[in-house]
Amino acid sequence: MDAAQIAGLNCLRLMNETTAVALAYGIYKQDLPAPEEKARNVVFVDLGHSGYQTSVCAFNKGKLKVLATACDQLLGGKDFDGVLVNHFCEEFGKKYKLDVKSKPRALVRLYQECEKLKKLMSANSSDLPLNIECFMNDIDVSAHLNRGQFEEMCVDILTRVEPPLQSLLEQAKLKKEDVYAVEIVGGASRIPAVKERISKFFGKELSTTLNADEAVARGCALQVHYAKLLQLVSTCFCICLSGECITR
Numbered sequence: 001m002d003a004a005q006i007a008g009l010n011c012l013r014l015m016n017e018t019t020a021v022a023l024a025y026g027i028y029k030q031d032l033p034a035p036e037e038k039a040r041n042v043v044f045v046d047l048g049h050s051g052y053q054t055s056v057c058a059f060n061k062g063k064l065k066v067l068a069t070a071c072d073q074l075l076g077g078k079d080f081d082g083v084l085v086n087h088f089c090e091e092f093g094k095k096y097k098l099d100v101k102s103k104p105r106a107l108v109r110l111y112q113e114c115e116k117l118k119k120l121m122s123a124n125s126s127d128l129p130l131n132i133e134c135f136m137n138d139i140d141v142s143a144h145l146n147r148g149q150f151e152e153m154c155v156d157i158l159t160r161v162e163p164p165l166q167s168l169l170e171q172a173k174l175k176k177e178d179v180y181a182v183e184i185v186g187g188a189s190r191i192p193a194v195k196e197r198i199s200k201f202f203g204k205e206l207s208t209t210l211n212a213d214e215a216v217a218r219g220c221a222l223q224v225h226y227a228k229l230l231q232l233v234s235t236c237f238c239i240c241l242s243g244e245c246i247t248r
C-alpha cells in the first residue's frame with residue numbers, strides 16, 4: 001500500500017495474484033456447473049519472470065473455492081535468461097577472449113539479447129543468431145543457438161516445474177483425473193519445454209483461456225467492477241479462500 005502511495009497510485013485493495021487469475025477465469029467462463037452440481041476443478045499455472053505460482057480451484061456458477069496453492073518463488077523466466085547468459089559468457093570468453101562478467105554494461109546488454117533470443121526460440125526451433133555490435137573493446141560478437149540445445153542447458157531448471165504441481169494435488173487430495181482443465185498464464189509459460197512438462201504431468205492438453213500477460217490485471221479489474229455492481233444489485237457472490245468463505 002505504501003509503495004502504491006509513493007508511486008502516486010490510488011490502490012483500492014491488495015489482491016493475491018492467484019486469486020485474481022482464478023476470478024478472471026470464473027467471471028469469463030459461462031459454462032460452469034450449477035451450484036448444486038459437482039464442482040469443476042481447474043489448475044492455474046503462472047510462470048512469470050521471477051516467480052512460479054500454481055493453484056487448483058473448484059468452480060460452480062457464482063462460486064470459486066481455492067483448494068490449494070503451491071509455488072517456487074525463485075523460479076521464473078529470469079533463470080532461463082541466466083542459463084543463456086552463462087553459456088554466451090563462456091563462448092565469448094573462448095572465442096574472443098572477453099571477460100564479459102567484468103563489464104556490467106556488456107553484461108546488461110547480453111541479458112537483454114538473451115531474453116530476446118529466448119522468446120524467439122519459443123516460436124522457432126531452427127538455429128537462431130545472436131549478434132551484438134561493439135559488444136566490448138570495440139569487438140562485434142556473434143553466435144548461434146537452437147531450441148534443442150537451449151533445452152539441454154535448462155534441464156535442471158525444468159525439473160523444478162513438476163514439484164509444485166505434485167504438491168497441489170496432494171494438498172487438495174485430488175487425482176490427475178479430477179482436474180478438468182489446466183490453464184497456463186505468465187510470460188514464461190510460453191516456453192515449449194515448460195508447456196510440455198506441465199501437459200505431460202497432467203496427461204492433458206493445456207488451456208489458454210486467459211491472456212497470459214493480462215490475466216492478473218484483468219482479475220483485479222473485474223473484482224473492482226463486480227464489487228461495484230454487486231453493491232448496486234446486492235447479488236450474492238461467494239469467494240472461498242482456503243476453505244473460508246467470504247460472502248458479499
Ligand SMILES: Nc1ncnc2c1ncn2[C@@H]1O[C@H](COP(=O)(O)OP(=O)(O)OP(=O)(O)O)[C@@H](O)[C@H]1O
Pocket residue numbers: 047048049050051052076077078115118119120122185186187188189190191212213
Ligand atoms: N514468448 C516467450 N517465450 C519465453 N519467455 C517469454 C515469452 N514472452 C515472455 N517471456 C518471459 O516471461 C517473463 C515475464 O512474464 P510475466 O510478465 O508473466 O512476469 P511478471 O508477472 O512480471 O513476473 P512475476 O510474476 O514473476 O512477478 C519474462 O522472463 C519474459 O522473458
Ligand SMILES: [Mg+2]
Pocket residue numbers: 046048049186216
Ligand atoms: Mg506475474
